[in-house]
Amino acid sequence: MNVSSHTLNRAEAALLDLDLEALRGLVGEALTTSPELEVFETLVTPALERIGRSWEDGDLALAQVYMASRLVERLVEEHLVAGQLAHRSQPLMAMAVLEDHHVLGKRLVLASLRLGGWAVEDWGVASDPALLAERAHAAGLGILLISTLMDRSARRVAEVVRTLQALGASTRVVVGGAPFRLNPDLCREVGAEATVAEASAVPALLASLVGAP
Amino acid sequence: MITLLKPAERLGAALSHQEGDRVPFFLAVTLHPARALGLSIQDYLGDPEAVVEGQLRLRHSLGHDAVTSFLYASAEVEAFGGETLFRTDGPPNTGAPPLTQASAIERLRVPDPTQVPALARSLTVARGLKARLGDDVPILGGLVGPLSLPVVQLGFERYLDWLMDAPELIRQLWRINEAFCIAWGNAQLAAGVSAVAIAEPLVSSTLLPRELIRKEGLPALRRVREGIHGAVALSSASAPMGHLLPELSELGFVGLAPSCDESLAEAKAILQGRVALMGGLNGLAMSHWGPQDAEAAVKQAIQAAGAGGGFVLAEHHGEIPWCVSEEVLVAVSEAVRRWGAYPLDWIGV
Numbered sequence: 001m002n003v004s005s006h007t008l009n010r011a012e013a014a015l016l017d018l019d020l021e022a023l024r025g026l027v028g029e030a031l032t033t034s035p036e037l038e039v040f041e042t043l044v045t046p047a048l049e050r051i052g053r054s055w056e057d058g059d060l061a062l063a064q065v066y067m068a069s070r071l072v073e074r075l076v077e078e079h080l081v082a083g084q085l086a087h088r089s090q091p092l093m094a095m096a097v098l099e100d101h102h103v104l105g106k107r108l109v110l111a112s113l114r115l116g117g118w119a120v121e122d123w124g125v126a127s128d129p130a131l132l133a134e135r136a137h138a139a140g141l142g143i144l145l146i147s148t149l150m151d152r153s154a155r156r157v158a159e160v161v162r163t164l165q166a167l168g169a170s171t172r173v174v175v176g177g178a179p180f181r182l183n184p185d186l187c188r189e190v191g192a193e194a195t196v197a198e199a200s201a202v203p204a205l206l207a208s209l210v211g212a213p
Numbered sequence: 214m215i216t217l218l219k220p221a222e223r224l225g226a227a228l229s230h231q232e233g234d235r236v237p238f239f240l241a242v243t244l245h246p247a248r249a250l251g252l253s254i255q256d257y258l259g260d261p262e263a264v265v266e267g268q269l270r271l272r273h274s275l276g277h278d279a280v281t282s283f284l285y286a287s288a289e290v291e292a293f294g295g296e297t298l299f300r301t302d303g304p305p306n307t308g309a310p311p312l313t314q315a316s317a318i319e320r321l322r323v324p325d326p327t328q329v330p331a332l333a334r335s336l337t338v339a340r341g342l343k344a345r346l347g348d349d350v351p352i353l354g355g356l357v358g359p360l361s362l363p364v365v366q367l368g369f370e371r372y373l374d375w376l377m378d379a380p381e382l383i384r385q386l387w388r389i390n391e392a393f394c395i396a397w398g399n400a401q402l403a404a405g406v407s408a409v410a411i412a413e414p415l416v417s418s419t420l421l422p423r424e425l426i427r428k429e430g431l432p433a434l435r436r437v438r439e440g441i442h443g444a445v446a447l448s449s450a451s452a453p454m455g456h457l458l459p460e461l462s463e464l465g466f467v468g469l470a471p472s473c474d475e476s477l478a479e480a481k482a483i484l485q486g487r488v489a490l491m492g493g494l495n496g497l498a499m500s501h502w503g504p505q506d507a508e509a510a511v512k513q514a515i516q517a518a519g520a521g522g523g524f525v526l527a528e529h530h531g532e533i534p535w536c537v538s539e540e541v542l543v544a545v546s547e548a549v550r551r552w553g554a555y556p557l558d559w560i561g562v
Contacts, residue, residue: 063420063421066373104369104373150306182451186497
């Protein structure tokens with residue numbers, strides 16, 4: 001599906017204006033010629049990615065990214081309820097916040113992934129890195145996404161990785177959050193496989209990890 | 214002959230935009246003294262006498278130009294019914310957000326900081342430090358700003374949800390927080406702190422929309438600054454101040470501490486002669502440093518912002534991470550003495 005830059009601009013504006021009706025209108029229009037997942041991938045996801053990039057460039061606030069994500073979440077929910085949004089073929093995935101009650105980042109990532117048709121279990125807050133790794137192994141996860149807020153929690157991802165290795169698990173660990181954004185070496189230090197700076201980039205990262213188009 | 218200034222005189226010169234004997238520096242070692250005293254972090258932070266002793270001991274080993282009576286940010290959430298989770302190898306963190314219902318905001322009254330045990334301990338520390346140091350070494354107090362407190366009072370997610378769906382509730386909370394910040398800042402001054410540093414990451418337009426900060430955040434910060442009857446500095450706790458720096462510089466703060474990811478030289482040019490620039494060191498990066506890295510970072514910061522006074526070298530987030538070695542901190546201290554002595558003749562040579 002080819003989306004004109006004008007339409008993309010309108011989708012981005014609808015997200016920033018928190019105008020769900022306008023967004024519904026644009027999606028509805030696109031659905032007359034293309035299937036749901038394609039419409040989300042070529043219209044809504046790029047608009048959300050633009051907003052994410054603008055945040056990374058310092059032109060927009062995290063609050064605006066979050067509010068736009070929430071709007072998209074609502075739209076995705078409507079389509080999921082209607083049974084219209086198909087899921088991808090993918091490894092089993094789950095996401096958890098390590099050691100913190102502040103789950104904003106997780107919600108942003110989960111919204112972004114659902115929008116891209118990825119199914120990811122929400123494992124809430126994990127307080128024990130070893131138990132998180134054991135759960136991931138027991139569940140047979142292909143990918144475990146871990147969100148952190150504090151430097152200490154980010155460093156404890158190393159315990160998750162070590163435990164997974166000790167268990168012989170093939171689970172790949174993807175990390176995110178401020179400590180990894182502010183300290184680019186930390187991802188490698190804790191032994192995680194990958195990280196990205198903002199939530200809307202996670203679907204593309206997962207696609208590259210699993211070799212999906 | 215070079216006359217060595219006392220720390221208060223050195224900082225005073227910097228805040229007056231003059232060159233003292235050297236660039237003043239302050240390392241916010243809120244946790245490291247526990248290690249030096251052989252105490253757990255929780256035991257250390259729970260004992261005002263130990264904190265006084267620890268601050269003095271680190272001041273002696275590092276030779277930095279201030280001490281702090283600030284204990285941990287979560288103490289302020291305790292004033293609103295929150296809890297603090299202590300770790301053995303890192304800073305205390307807040308537990309579950311205490312304010313989860315709209316009705317809790319509607320019923321909320323401004324807490325009296327002197328009646329909150331954790332904050333009262335911080336006041337005891339301030340009094341203890343003042344008794345030991347007099348006016349020679351500045352004591353820095355601290356508080357979390359009114360825009361940022363809701364992150365821990367409500368949880369960031371609920372904060373933004375309500376900002377979107379129930380903005381009047383958030384405004385009401387901001388007003389309560391303003392009054393609390395003023396009361397808490399003044400209580401610290403009364404206990405002997407020389408200046409209060411406000412940690413306000415949400416003044417960064419990377420976190421809240423710039424127009425919202427301009428319309429509601431900056432006036433709130435001005436009211437807090439005016440309500441606190443003493444010197445007040447503002448830190449964005451490592452979040453970029455960006456385009457808002459010129460406007461923040463008009464609010465009457467004695468010093469501003471932007472993110473060290475921003476250009477120190479550009480920030481210095483904006484603040485030149487009006488407001489002191491604080492910062493220049495990245496605590497997270499320090500955990501990878503050896504002594505040579507510390508020296509290079511100190512030298513770079515002083516080169517960018519040291520000339521002419523108006524600069525205090527400091528860590529930009531407001532707390533040196535637990536994993537940073539004391540060897541690195543000592544290397545920072547030695548580098549300031551080596552490269553920070555005025556006049557900075559080595560620059561441009």
